[in-house]
Amino acid sequence: WHEIIMEPILDTLTQSTRPQRRPSQRVIQAIDQFCRQKEWAMNVGDEKGMHHVVNPATVLELGTYCGYSTVRIASLLPPTPIARQIIAWAGLQDKVQLVEEASGDWIPKMRTEFGVETFDLVFLDHWKDRYLPDTKLLEDCGLLRKGSVLLADNVIFPGTPEYLEYVRSSPQYESQYFQSHLEYTKVEDGLEKSVYLD
């Protein structure tokens, strides 16, 4: 019954609005107009609305119905990070899980939160002083397997001496340096590829 009621709401939307690339009230206004003038539907509506909350970041909605309040609430959320928009623009949003938290906090939660067993590849390109502690954390959390590849950027410039010393001296890694240049410059830099031998 619900799907039958909701179909005309979707139809009126696709006929009267375009897909919105930015958060916009146009979809909500169109649904409210349809439900006021054509067919009542059990949306929270524009009078009760969603005016009583400000700047939520993490939201649980129980009962989505046609998505009306989902749209109202989601338009209150902080703007989508540029990285997420670029990943979506490349059509890869279904393959990427973007985590906006400190690596040291999330590596121990990878298995429970995302069901990760082990990583085949870890690309280290964040804060240089986190390369070594995060590598040890990955080892301690059992997130590396025989053959896992660590690929580290900026090992020469700005440079990660402690990390380089570790992966090059540890019997647990087979390490190789690929000399190159700092992106778009003539300054020397390179990538260190380290295979975990377990």
Ligand SMILES: O=c1[nH]cnc2c(O)c(F)c(-c3ccc(F)cc3)c(-c3ccc(F)cc3)c12
């Ligand atoms: O921080 C980074 N993470 C990952 N990759 C980086 C990278 O590939 C870089 F080329 C640089 C870089 C190096 C030289 C420079 F002049 C400007 C930026 C940085 C970097 C270093 C120090 C900062 F204060 C800010 C940015 C990074």
Ligand SMILES: [Mg+2]
């Ligand atoms: Mg880099």
